[in-house]
Amino acid sequence: MYRKVPRDLTEPTLSGATVSCATLAVALYLFITEAMVFSERKWESEMFIDESRTEEKLQINLDITLPAMPCELLSFDAQDVMGSHEVDAHGNLFKERLTSKGDVIAKEEMTSSHHGAAGTLTRHPMFGYDNGDVDRIKKMIHSGEGCRVAGNVKVNRVPGNVHLSTYSHSYLFGSLYQETRNINISHTVNHVSFGPDIDISYVKRNFKNTGIVSPLDGVSQVVEAKKEEEKKKDRDRDGFGGFSVFSTDSAIFEYYTKVVPTTYVPLTSPQLNVFQFTANTNRIVNQQMPSLYIRYDFSPVTVKYTERSESLSHFLVQISAVVGGVCTIAGVFDSALHRSIKQLAKKSQIGKLG
Secondary structure, three states, rough: OOOOOOHHHHHHHHHHHHHHHHHHHHHHHHHHHHHHHOOOOOEEEEEEEEOOOOOOOOEEEEEEEEOOOOHOEEEEEEHHHHHHHEEEOOOEEEEEEEOOOOOOOEEEOOOOOOOOOOOOOOOOOOOOOHHHHHHHHHHHHHOEEEEEEEEEEEEEOOOEEEEEOHHHHHHOOOOOOHHHHHHOEEEEEEEEEEHHHHHHHHHHHOOOOOOOOOOOOOOEEEEOOOOEEEEEHHHHHHHHOHHHHEEEEEEEEEEEEEEEEEEEEOOOOOEEEEEEEEEEEEEOOOOOOOEEEEEEEEOOEEEEEEEEEOOHHHHHHHHHEEEEHHHHHHHHHHHHHHHHHHHHHHHHHHOOOO
């Protein structure tokens, strides 16, 4: 099949040398591109119905900064469609008192409170404040204290919500009328995600462009102060006893999230189970106490990403095709070029080119 031609029956030509150099250059380029494709890892996705059980818990990771709301006035609550108000946080939520410039004054764990009927996720005692406590809160407000809430909680895997609010301290606002003009629910969402926070960080760092695991990161909402004439109208209408004692628009911010269970199957590491989600924002301006809701619902479909790499046998087949194809085409081109040059040389000798 591979008969050899004696070397003395062949001769080098300038056209042959040119075609040979071009062939080597093209073959090298194609080899490098194939090697790059071989070294790349690709993600293949598929979808199927989620088989998870509803009794499983879902971890929600939160990191929210409220620059105009003292920690003392905030409570953290949760509820779901099954009527549960319990979240087994186990000390994984922390609050940081912030100065008006954002520096940390103190950090403490948000411990459970069993005061009042609002449920067990309230992290501050609702009652039992004396005049000294009220004066202390006034001082916090006058100094421009803010709050940062960070950590994680575990909830039932059913639709529900978690929220930061001032509901449990509403009875204090009658004593803090002058100070309430300096507080509002303006906030920055530093991070919100669903699933183990270690897995979320690993996915964001190593598996970019394969899912949306934290679309709310960096979102800011600002409540603007009311104009003087609007304040006067509120005072004339409601006096000092209503919720409109706020000199800013008392707002409720709601983030509606649709959570999609997602599985990552890497080639060289264990399987990861996280949650993608989409988010929409709604702002309600009314005379209720300011609050921030994160509402969540679940998709029945699970997305699975599987990491793939090209097999060695496929790479060798591609390289063989590159070498064989380039050499074959180069041989045909060289033969045609050589014949053309010979024909031109022959016509030149007999004077037919002019």
